[in-house]
Amino acid sequence: MKSGRNTSKDQAADDAAVFVPGVQPSTERVSNPTGKGASMNNIIGVGAISVFSHPHCAVKPTREAARGMQNSPVRRLRTLRESIGEIHPVTPAPGHPFGYRTGALAKAPQKGAALSEGQASPGRLLFYSHDTFGLGHIRRTQAICQAVTGALDNSAALILTGSSAVQGLKLPEGVDYVKLPSVTKVGNEVYESKFLRVEFDAIRQLREQLILSSVAAFQPDVVFVDNVPLGMKKELVPALEHLRSLPNRPRMILTLRDILDEPERIVKQWTENRVYEAIDRYYDEVVIYGLPEVFDFVKEYQIPAYLARKISYAGYIDRVADPEKTAEMRRRYAPKGEKFVLCTVGGGGDGQELVENYLVGLDARRTGDAVRNVVVFGPDMPEAVRGAMRKRYGHRRDLVMMDFCPEMTACIAAADVVVSMGGYNTVSEILALKKQAVLVPRVAPRLEQWIRCHRLDQMGLARCLHPDDATPQNLWQAIDGMLGARPESRRDTVTFDGLRFVIDLVRGALATPVTLTTCRRPGGGGGALVAVPA
DSSP, X not given: OXXXXXXXXXXXXXXXXXXXXXXXXXXXXXXXXXXXXXXXXXXXXXXXXXXXXXXXXXXXXXHHHHHHHTTOHHHHHHHHHHHHOOOOOEEEOTTSTTEEEEOOOSOOOOTTTTSOTTOOOOOEEEEEEOOOSSXXXXXXXXXXXXXXXXXXXXXXXXXXXXXTTGGGSOOOTTEEEEEOOXXXXXXXXXXXXXSSSSOHHHHHHXXXXXXXHHHHHHOOSEEEEESOTTOGGGTTHHHHHHHHHOTTOOEEEEEEXXXXXXXXXXXXXXXHTTHHHHHHHHOSEEEEESOTTTOOHHHHTTOOHHHHTTEEEOOOOOOOOOHHHHHHHHHHHOTTSOEEEEEXXXXXXXXXXXXXXXXXXXXXXXXXXXXXXXXXXXXXXXXXXXXHHHHXXXXXXXXXXXXXXXXXXXXXXXXXXXXXXXXXXXXXXXXXXXXXXXXXXOOSSOSHHHHHHHHHHHTTSSEEOOGGGOOHHHHHHHHHHHHTSOOOOOTTTSOOOHHHHHHHHHHHHHHSOEEEEEEEOTTOXXXXXXXXXX
C-alpha cells in the first residue's frame, strides 16, 4: 500500500465528483420559486433561514435573521450565498468513474465561526435520518443522540430529518433538528410530497440543498448517516462530496439496521447502483445495529473484502425504561392489576389491518383473564380510519385508543404482552425490555420485517404470524398463549451494546482527526482517496 498526500490536478478534480449514476443533472433556474411544481434550485434555507411558513417545512428564524431577511426569497438566497458560498449545479464528467462533478462550495466558514465569542467549541455531531415512512428511524436517532450527548460533556448534536413526528419527541439538552420537507413512500423506491403541493422532484431538490447548506454551516466533527448510504433518492451526494473534499474532514459513519431486505434484492440493487463503491468512497466506518447470529450482514449481502474491513456489529440498541414512568403507565392503564396488552403499529401508515384484527378479536373474546388494552394508531394512520375505530369501539371501558404515545418505551415496559409489526426499533425495545410479543411483520414492499421476525421466532424470542395468518382469532389465540406463559429473560441470547458502541466510537473519532491520502486497493487498480488518522 502506498500512501502520501495527493496533489495531482486530476485527483483534485475527482474530489469534486458526485456519485449519481444514471441520473441526468438539472441546472434549471426559476424566477418564481414559490409556484406550484417549480424547481427549488434557488430556494435554500439553513439555520435561521425560513423557507416556507408551513409548520412541516419551515426552519424557525431568529429575531435578528427575521429582521434582516423580511419576506424576500431573493434576499434569503443572497444571505445564504454570502455566508457559505455559491453552490454550483451538478455537471456531466464522462471521464470520472462516478459520472458527475459538482463544484465545491466557493468559500466555507472557518471552523467555530458559528459560535459566539468566548464559547467553548464542543464536539459537533450531525445525524441524517431520511424518515420517509414510520417512526423507527427518528426514534432510533433520538435514542442515540440522547446517549451520546449524555455521555460526552459539551457535545452538540444536529438532526436532519424529514419526520413529521419529530416535533412530538422529547429531545435531550444539546440536541436540535433541521426539519426537511416531508415525503412519504408510496412504493418500493417511489416517493411523493407529504404536505407541500409541489412535485416530488422539486421537494427532492429542496431537501438536497437544505442538507448541503446545513452541513456546510454546522461543520460537524462526526457525521452519522442512518440506513441509506446516499440518502433518499441520492439527496445526500452533494453534501457527502463537500465533506469528502475538506482537508480536515469529519469522521463519516454509516449506520445500518440488522436487516435491509431479502439478500437477492439488496445485492442486485447495490451492484447496479454501485453502492458498495459509494460506501467505500464516503464512509470511514459502517456500524450494523445487529448480530451475525441473527443475520450475517456481511455474508448475506455479499460485502466485498475491501468493504467488510470497515464493518462492525454493535449489537442491538438498548432501551432502559424509567421505573417511575413505567409504574405510572401501569397505574394508568391497569389500575387493579389486570393483564395489560399494548398494540402498536409504529407510524401507522400501513397498520390498519393489524389494529382492526386486534379490535375485532377483542370484541369476540369471551374467555381468558380480564385484559386492559391500549392501542396506539400512529400519526400516519388516516384520520378517517382512526375516527371509524373510535366510533365503533370507543364504548369499551377496557380499551384506550391514542394517536401517539410520547412515552412509548415506558408503555412497552409496563405491558404484559406487546402486539406489533416487525420494525427494527419496536422489536429492539421489546427484546431489550424482556417483553412477551406477538409480531405481525410487514411483507411489502420489502421483506426486512418478515426475515427479522421469522428468525426471532426460530430462536424462541418472539411469536411471529404472517399477515395472511393473523386473523382476529389466530391473533388473540397467540396473545392469550403469551398471557398464560411464564416470562423468560432473553438478554442472554441477544446483546444490546449498540449505544455503548456508538459512544466509544464518537469518543475515538473526536480524539483522532481525519486527513485524506491516496492509496491503492488490494488487487491493484487506480488510486483511491481514503481517510486515515492524522
